[in-house]
Amino acid sequence: MKIGVVCYPTYGGSGVVATELGLAMARKGHEVHFITYDLPTRVSFFNENVFYHKVDIRNYPLFKYPPYESALASRMVNVVKMEKLDLLHVHYAIPHASAAFMAKQILAAEGIHIPVVTTLHGTDITLVGKDETLSPVVSFSINASDVVTAVSESLKQDTLEHFTIKSPQHIEVIPNFVDLNRFKKQTKEHFKKAICPNGEKLLIHISNLRKVKRAEDVLMAFDKLRHMIPSKLLIVGDGPERNHLEEMCYKLNTCTDVRFLGKLQEIEEVLSIGDLFMMPSEKESFGLAALEAMACEVPVISSDVGGLPELNKHGFSGMICPLGDVDAMVKSAYHILQDENLPTFKANALTRAKDFAVDQITPLYESAYELALEKV
Numbered sequence: 306m307k308i309g310v311v312c313y314p315t316y317g318g319s320g321v322v323a324t325e326l327g328l329a330m331a332r333k334g335h336e337v338h339f340i341t342y343d344l345p346t347r348v349s350f351f352n353e354n355v356f357y358h359k360v361d362i363r364n365y366p367l368f369k370y371p372p373y374e375s376a377l378a379s380r381m382v383n384v385v386k387m388e389k390l391d392l393l394h395v396h397y398a399i400p401h402a403s404a405a406f407m408a409k410q411i412l413a414a415e416g417i418h419i420p421v422v423t424t425l426h427g428t429d430i431t432l433v434g435k436d437e438t439l440s441p442v443v444s445f446s447i448n449a450s451d452v453v454t455a456v457s458e459s460l461k462q463d464t465l466e467h468f469t470i471k472s473p474q475h476i477e478v479i480p481n482f483v484d485l486n487r488f489k490k491q492t493k494e495h496f497k498k499a500i501c502p503n504g505e506k507l508l509i510h511i512s513n514l515r516k517v518k519r520a521e522d523v524l525m526a527f528d529k530l531r532h533m534i535p536s537k538l539l540i541v542g543d544g545p546e547r548n549h550l551e552e553m554c555y556k557l558n559t560c561t562d563v564r565f566l567g568k569l570q571e572i573e574e575v576l577s578i579g580d581l582f583m584m585p586s587e588k589e590s591f592g593l594a595a596l597e598a599m600a601c602e603v604p605v606i607s608s609d610v611g612g613l614p615e616l617n618k619h620g621f622s623g624m625i626c627p628l629g630d631v632d633a634m635v636k637s638a639y640h641i642l643q644d645e646n647l648p649t650f651k652a653n654a655l656t657r658a659k660d661f662a663v664d665q666i667t668p669l670y671e672s673a674y675e676l677a678l679e680k681v
């Protein structure tokens with residue numbers, strides 16, 4: 306198949322899933338055309354089946370806001386025609402699904418019929434999308450897509466709750482996935498020794514440090530835990546909360562035990578030395594970062610929201626705590642980190658991650674593509 310992929314080419318989970326899926330499809334022999342305003346971060350090597358078409362956004366003094374959605378739709382039209390694409394797969398409803406609808410109409414007027422597959426990732430539904438300034442467009446574009454996928458059952462239910470969806474069975478759940486060849490525990494003992502010179506346990510939090518990730522809870526739990534078990538904390542990623550979190554460390558006097566590493570590309574190296582991953586999010590449709598941690602044999606403490614209970618099995622791959630319950634997080638962390646429990650939790654984390662191996666999930670997307678092709 307010749308697949309056009311539209312996504313945010315940034316650090317966020319939806320862009321990562323879109324890119325990894327595109328690369329996996331390319332490895333399977335499909336031709337994959339990324340249509341984005343920048344080269345997706347994880348497209349870092351040459352592949353004969355991968356193409357990149359930049360969306361050029363020109364600004365004019367008249368525009369207060371450059372018309373990105375129109376530029377994207379126009380680019381989709383051109384790429385579909387030039388490259389003779391079979392379908393468009395757009396990730397994140399806003400504005401990708403509506404731009405795809407526009408492109409589809411323009412092409413139809415020229416006698417070219419192209420199906421659109423839309424994947425909902427999370428905040429496009431639970432945060433941004435349900436805002437009244439955008440929700441009519443989101444509802445319409447979901448209904449207008451030929452096939453819609455959601456990354457968890459929870460996200461599907463949120464979509465049905467917040468939007469008027471004509472046929473609920475129209476939304477298929479296809480979870481996030483992980484490449485176990487890349488995300489696997491590596492031997493990085495020297496790195497572990499540098500961070501934890503006295504054999505301390507290592508906690509890790511990775512996110513875009515937005516409020517919704519509740520990294521504050523991680524710091525508060527860590528502050529209590531380090532008095533119970535010698536431990537260190539690594540915070541990976543960057544975002545609007547970073548300064549506040551650093552200040553919090555000063556106030557809590559935990560600076561010597563907490564390190565902020567910023568945005569790292571090779572996160573599997575850091576995960577390889579972790580003992581526990583913390584994801585106390587307020588909203589999380591799936592929790593890709595937690596899955597990547599599990600693949601590196603790191604058990605997870607997560608909140609009980611969104612799709613997290615569909616991924617993290619309480620008492621097996623980690624533990625689930627009520628949202629915002631820092632004491633429960635401390636208690637759970639203490640339990641998991643005991644020497645008699647930790648090896649089992651680590652092994653189970655990997656076992657659970659294997660349920661989401663890329664080779665198991667890509668065929669589900671291929672079926673979704675075939676279904677979409679039947680509809681035009």
Ligand code: GMT
Pocket residue numbers: 317318319320322397426427428429456481513517588589590591592593594
């Ligand atoms: O988590 C983020 O803030 C990034 C966000 C995105 O839209 O890129 O991630 C969402 O999509 C990921 C991939 O499907 C999911 O694993 C994340 O759980 C989801 N984030 C939220 O729902 C908050």
